[in-house]
Amino acid sequence: xxAVTEGAPIHRGAITICVMLATIMQALDTTIANVALxxxxxxxxxxxxxxxxxxxxxxxAAAIMTPPTGWLxxxxxxxxxxxxxxxxxxxxxxxxxxxxxxxxIVVFRLLQGVFGAALVPLSxxxxxxxxxxxxxxxxxxxxxxxxxxxxILGPTLGGWLTDHYNWRWVFFINLPIGILAFAGISGYLxxxxxxxxxxxxxxxxxxxxxxxxxxxxxxxxxxxxxxFSSTEIIAEAAIAALAFYLFTVQMLTTWHPFVSPQxxxxxxxxTGLVFIFLIGIILLATLALMTPFVQNLMGYPVVTAxxxxxxxxxxxxxxMMVVGRLVGRVDARxxxxxxxxxxxxxxxxxxxxxxxxxxxxIMVTGFIQGTxxxxxxVPLSTVTFSTLPPGxxxxxxxxxxxxxxxxxxxxxxxxxxxxxxxxxxxxxGLVQSVTGFNQLYRDPTVLRFxxxxxxxxxxxIDGEINRQATTTAYVDDFKxxxxxxxxxxxxxLLLRKPGRRATGPASPAIVE
Numbered sequence: 053x054x055a056v057t058e059g060a061p062i063h064r065g066a067i068t069i070c071v072m073l074a075t076i077m078q079a080l081d082t083t084i085a086n087v088a089l090x091x092x093x094x095x096x097x098x099x100x101x102x103x104x105x106x107x108x109x110x111x112x113a114a115a116i117m118t119p120p121t122g123w124l125x126x127x128x129x130x131x132x133x134x135x136x137x138x139x140x141x142x143x144x145x146x147x148x149x150x151x152x153x154x155x156x157i158v159v160f161r162l163l164q165g166v167f168g169a170a171l172v173p174l175s176x177x178x179x180x181x182x183x184x185x186x187x188x189x190x191x192x193x194x195x196x197x198x199x200x201x202x203x204i205l206g207p208t209l210g211g212w213l214t215d216h217y218n219w220r221w222v223f224f225i226n227l228p229i230g231i232l233a234f235a236g237i238s239g240y241l242x243x244x245x246x247x248x249x250x251x252x253x254x255x256x257x258x259x260x261x262x263x264x265x266x267x268x269x270x271x272x273x274x275x276x277x278x279x280f281s282s283t284e285i286i287a288e289a290a291i292a293a294l295a296f297y298l299f300t301v302q303m304l305t306t307w308h309p310f311v312s313p314q315x316x317x318x319x320x321x322x323t324g325l326v327f328i329f330l331i332g333i334i335l336l337a338t339l340a341l342m343t344p345f346v347q348n349l350m351g352y353p354v355v356t357a358x359x360x361x362x363x364x365x366x367x368x369x370x371x372m373m374v375v376g377r378l379v380g381r382v383d384a385r386x387x388x389x390x391x392x393x394x395x396x397x398x399x400x401x402x403x404x405x406x407x408x409x410x411x412x413x414i415m416v417t418g419f420i421q422g423t424x425x426x427x428x429x430v431p432l433s434t435v436t437f438s439t440l441p442p443g444x445x446x447x448x449x450x451x452x453x454x455x456x457x458x459x460x461x462x463x464x465x466x467x468x469x470x471x472x473x474x475x476x477x478x479x480x481g482l483v484q485s486v487t488g489f490n491q492l493y494r495d496p497t498v499l500r501f502x503x504x505x506x507x508x509x510x511x512x513i514d515g516e517i518n519r520q521a522t523t524t525a526y527v528d529d530f531k532x533x534x535x536x537x538x539x540x541x542x543x544x545l546l547l548r549k550p551g552r553r554a555t556g557p558a559s560p561a562i563v564e
Contacts, residue, residue, distance in 0.1 A: 059243035063240040064391035065180050069235030070370025071175035074138055075195065077229045078171040081110065081145075081164060082336070083365075084207030087358045088219035096154045102434045107340060108461045109235075111164025112268045115457030119310070120448035121170045123253075125177070126250040131243040134174050135234060140167030142230030147369035161369030173449070178241065180232065200559050204364070207343075211358025223530060253307045258300045263295035264458065275472050315440070315448055318558065323546045325455045330540045331428055332459025333466075334533050338402075338421070339364070339469070340464045345526050349407050349519070360411050364418035371426025384431035385544050392419055392541050393426030395562045407523050415522045434549050467529045474525035481518045 085092075085106060093103040125133050144163035151157035181194050212219040270288040277285055303309040316322055342361055344350040352360070375387055398421035401413075433452075440448055 056077070059121045066236055067178065067182055068242045070233050070240065071178050072195070073229055073233040073236070074134070074171045075175040075231065077226055078168045079207050080143065080209070081223075081226065083339060084210040084222045084225075085219075085359070086339055087207050087211045087347070088214045088222050088352050090347050091219040091354070092157070092216055094155065095139070096151075098154045101272070101468050101472055102154060104340060104464055105154070105158045105272055107266060107336070108464050110161040110165040110168075111163045111457050111461040111464075114169040115165075115454050115461065116264055117166050117169035118173065118453045118457070119171045119447075120252060120257060121450065123252045124170065124209060125174065125238075126247045127243070127252075129243045129246045130174060130177070131237065131241050132387055133170055134178075134237055134241065135479070137167045137170045137174070138230050138237070140235045141171065142226055142234070145226035145230070146167075146224045149220040155290055166339070173453070173519045174358055207339075207358040207361040207540055208355075209358070211354040212354070212562075215353065218223055218383060251308050253302065253306060253310035256299055259295045259299035259302065260310060263292050263299060268293060268294035268461055268465065271462060271469070275469040289511070299387055311451060312447055313446055314443060314545065315451065317544060318440055320439045320548055321436055322446060324432060325452065327428075327432055327540060327543060328436075329459040330536050331425065331432070333423060333454040334537055335397075335456075335463075335464030336460040337463030337467045338399070338533055341467055341526060342414075342418075345405070349522055349526070350409075351437055357493055358413075360414045360420060361413045364422035367419040367422025367424075368426035368429075371423045372430055375427055375430045379431055379434055379500065383549060384435045385547050386550065387427050387431040388435070389541065389544050389545075391424045391431075392537055394424030394427065396424075396534055396537040396541070399426060399530055399537055402530040403527050403534065405523075405527060405530065409518055439548060467559045470532070471522075471525045471529055473511075474528050475521050479517055479521035 084308055089103050089106065092098070092106060096103070121133075128136075142165055144160050144167060147160040148157055148164065151160055176195055209225070210222045213225060214220075265287045270292065274285055275289075276280075279285055280289070299310075303313055339361070341370055343357065346357045346360060347354065371391075378387060398417050401417045401420075405414075436452060437448060
């Protein structure tokens with residue numbers, strides 16, 4: 053139920069500000085920690101693949117907890133759930149800031165994801181509720197801009213906080229925002245009617261969560277444990293497969309499944325799920341690669357790293373504002389195609405990156421990539437949900453968000469694992485050419501710096517080999533991201549043109 057207390061005044065301005073604060077707080081944490089990862093890595097004594105658990109744990113927890121948002125709001129009331137989520141997210145942020153070890157911060161990031169999962173869909177539902185139909189389009193445009201403020205401000209703000217204070221402040225910054233959002237929502241937002249008999253398929257929810265969690269653990273720890281030569285990895289793969297099988301059986305046999313099988317009869321929706329999964333891979337995996345690229349390989353200070361990556365978010369926000377006006381006038385499939393083309397083009401440019409690539413090149417490429425992604429989001433949402441019956445849309449939006457987050461988490465794990473393994477392979481290949489028989493080392497100019505017969509020369513050679521091997525591994529990952537973008541292009545042909553009812557507000561909402 054979405055009805056509020058009869059006769060109660062609606063403080064639209066105050067509520068809008070407060071729910072947008074909650075939205076920005078959650079969206080900010082998706083990217084704000086990226087530029088601080090190298091500093092966390094040193095402080096927490098973590099390896100490169102381990103520190104990425106700080107990102108993937110948050111994304112996976114948010115992915116798992118997004119689909120039950122509608123049920124939780126119906127069962128306990130939207131305002132109560134909103135306030136609980138804000139308190140939990142804010143406390144978890146404080147705990148992340150004071151964490152002293154990698155296991156601690158990973159657990160606290162999981163808590164952040166659990167409590168933060170409901171903030172974005174709840175804020176969207178509240179804005180739809182407090183605005184009349186003629187103003188809902190403007191409200192969703194404002195909501196979309198708020199969601200995109202995170203990718204824009206995240207790297208820059210995270211870099212500034214890390215440089216002027218330390219990495220812990222990328223989490224402490226949530227405290228004042230959370231307090232303001234809590235105070236405003238508790239004072240102005242009215243509670244919705246509660247349905248104590250609301251049903252949730254707990255077996256389906258638990259098995260799906262177990263499948264996703266076990267698969268993510270396998271991907272995160274596979275490189276460290278040499279994949280299937282490890283008993284742990286085999287066990288995690290078996291648990292993920294068994295849990296997914298049980299979830300599928302439950303979905304097909306129970307009366308009220310966690311995910312309705314009817315959703316998968318809609319071609320647009322199924323295609324949209326695959327689309328958003330692939331876009332999720334590109335969305336955060338590329339950002340997770342660029343952070344160590346500019347800081348570790350190119351030696352950029354943390355503030356500079358944040359600045360050169362900010363244009364990506366700016367491009368996304370500007371593109372979404374433009375596309376918001378074009379949806380309904382231009383075929384959404386053409387907009388998606390244009391976005392995929394721009395994204396693939398930017399990733400193709402990135403395959404030419406070296407350790408000496410210029411700042412303007414990084415910023416322009418990032419802006420193009422962000423613009424491409426911005427051209428995809430809104431029209432993809434429009435097409436994906438346009439042919440679904442209205443009664444299935446609430447459930448569909450939760451699954452849509454789940455697939456986006458799942459793609460992001462898997463993408464980060466895969467590209468990080470490939471980066472480490474490819475660096476080792478390329479390094480081993482380059483080392484083979486460092487012998488006394490190589491004619492290059494007979495050149496007096498080369499011997500002056502790279503003398504394979506002295507300790508100093510060997511150190512210089514090894515440093516350059518590491519640099520070249522790492523650069524090649526990054527380029528291979530960028531090439532993989534480009535292939536993912538190109539793979540999505542033919543899928544546009546599977547999408548049916550949305551009907552007239554899809555030309556209104558195109559943002560999917562989770563409402564009760």
